Amino acid sequence: xxxxxxxxxxxxxxxxxxxxxxxxxxxxxxxxxxxxxxxxxxxxxxxxxxxxxxxxxxxxxxxxxxxxxxxxxxxxxxxxxxxxxxxxxxxxxxxxxxxxxxxxxxxxxxxxxxxxxxxxxxxxxxxxxxxxxxxxxxxxxxxxxxxxxxxxxxxxxxxxxxxxxxxxxxxxxxxxxxxxxxxxxxxxxxxxxxxxxxxxxxxxxxxxxxxxxxxxxxxxxxxxxxxxxxxxxxxxxxxxxxxxxxxxxxxxxxxxxxxxxxxxxxxxxxxxxxxxxxxxxxxxxxxxxxxxxxxxxxxxxxxxxxxxxxxxxxxxxxxxxxxxxxxxxxxxxxxxxxxxxxxxxxxx
Numbered sequence: 001x002x003x004x005x006x007x008x009x010x011x012x013x014x015x016x017x018x019x020x021x022x023x024x025x026x027x028x029x030x031x032x033x034x035x036x037x038x039x040x041x042x043x044x045x046x047x048x049x050x051x052x053x054x055x056x057x058x059x060x061x062x063x064x065x066x067x068x069x070x071x072x073x074x075x076x077x078x079x080x081x082x083x084x085x086x087x088x089x090x091x092x093x094x095x096x097x098x099x100x101x102x103x104x105x106x107x108x109x110x111x112x113x114x115x116x117x118x119x120x121x122x123x124x125x126x127x128x129x130x131x132x133x134x135x136x137x138x139x140x141x142x143x144x145x146x147x148x149x150x151x152x153x154x155x156x157x158x159x160x161x162x163x164x165x166x167x168x169x170x171x172x173x174x175x176x177x178x179x180x181x182x183x184x185x186x187x188x189x190x191x192x193x194x195x196x197x198x199x200x201x202x203x204x205x206x207x208x209x210x211x212x213x214x215x216x217x218x219x220x221x222x223x224x225x226x227x228x229x230x231x232x233x234x235x236x237x238x239x240x241x242x243x244x245x246x247x248x249x250x251x252x253x254x255x256x257x258x259x260x261x262x263x264x265x266x267x268x269x270x271x272x273x274x275x276x277x278x279x280x281x282x283x284x285x286x287x288x289x290x291x292x293x294x295x296x297x298x299x300x301x302x303x304x305x306x307x308x309x310x311x312x313x314x315x316x317x318x319x320x321x322x323x324x325x326x327x328x329x330x331x332x333x334x335x336x337x338x339x340x341x342x343x344x345x346x347x348x
Contacts, residue, residue: 003027006044006052006073011294011330013037013058013280035063039283041294042071043328051076051327053293057285074290076327081115082272084108084166084323086230087307087339088223089298091182098303099180100225101202103171104189104341107232108310109161110323117161118154120271121233122169122210125286126253126262130227130277130295135284136254143288144253144262145231148221149214150193151239159347164320166342169193171222173207182305188343193221213243214250214263224276225302229286231273233265267291274329276308294330307339 008029010019014037023029040056052073059067083105090100105122109115123145127135137143152159161167173192175185192203195212200220203209212221223230235242242249249264267288275295277283283295296308310323310332324332 001046001052005046006042007331009041009043009294009330010038010061011041011280013039013283016299033061035061037061037281039280040069041328041330042073043293043326043331045326051325053289053327055285055289055293058283074288074293076290080109080111080271081107081117081120081161081232082110082310082323082325083230083232083274085307085309085337085339085341086228086274086276087341088228088276089225089302089304089306091180091184091305092303093180098225099176099182100222100303101172102176102180102182102184102186102339103223104184104186104339105169105230106166106341107161107169108166108323109163110325112163114160114162116154116157117152117159117167118156119234119239120152121149121213121235121239122151123149123231123233123263123265124223125229125231125273127284127286128228129224130229130275130284130286131282132284135286136256138285140254141267142264143267143286144264145214146216146262147218148212148216149263150210150221151213152191153208153211161346165346166344167191167346168341168343169210170203170207170341172201173203175204180305182339184339184341185343186341188345189341190343190346213239216263217260226276226278227282227297228276229273230276231265231287231291232271233269234271235265235269274308274333276329290327292327292329294328296329296333296335298335300336304336305339306336308333308335309337310334 054071085106126144170186170189187204194203194209
């Protein structure tokens, strides 16, 4: 592959600064940075439809010192069904209290072909937050999912998503306009995270329910309000066989023999994921570099009604939008964008 198009980015941890460069043909690159703490992010998108990514966790750049890093680039297919918008931080009630029941995920068909959503699985990688001190799944091929796991229903061809179409997955598929400053009416969402055994969830009767396929714990399902790592995935052996193989895929976190059991996935099953962190100083990686080599965050903080939204890469002559998908959210996403779900009716 052509290494000269791989962007090398040093992202400041304590200050909102970054430095970028590109390697030579042999893959060697030099970055001169001011002293401070940084993370390294590498990414490139190729016309053939694949991307390469790599990352390095936080390191300290000292004055008059040279540090050498070597990277193994992860290759991944780009495009397909992607997260266009992740709204996780909530808003406020009109009395000023924090409000998070209006969370939603927006998926988008970024290709020129119809994709069927039937049996597409949705979850969030563990640990639930980027603020914890360590990730026991770091560097592993199998990854734990936090709390519950869900699946879009259907028999295989019930839910087609055409090129350029979006689908909204609402955590509470009801009208929130009278409750919260976000002004979101999610009663027309395409799917709701809803199960009759979860008393703290709400859903409009006309909104189809996602199927809860792993129960986890608790009486409600929510994303972290400051640093979720959502994923969409398809088990290669099929959902039924994956769930049936309890011994292999449902187990304790690495290094533990007791406590909470997590359902696990192989990282190669992930179709898309976004690494949302609280801030660069609390940016524990959970997404593999092949899924998201970087991270994004809400600089204005929580409960502002803002989302992270993909950048437009290209608008085709017919008006269809192609969104940036380099598998690096530091490059692909805009932060602090007022949440605005696309609620176009799709299936009648």
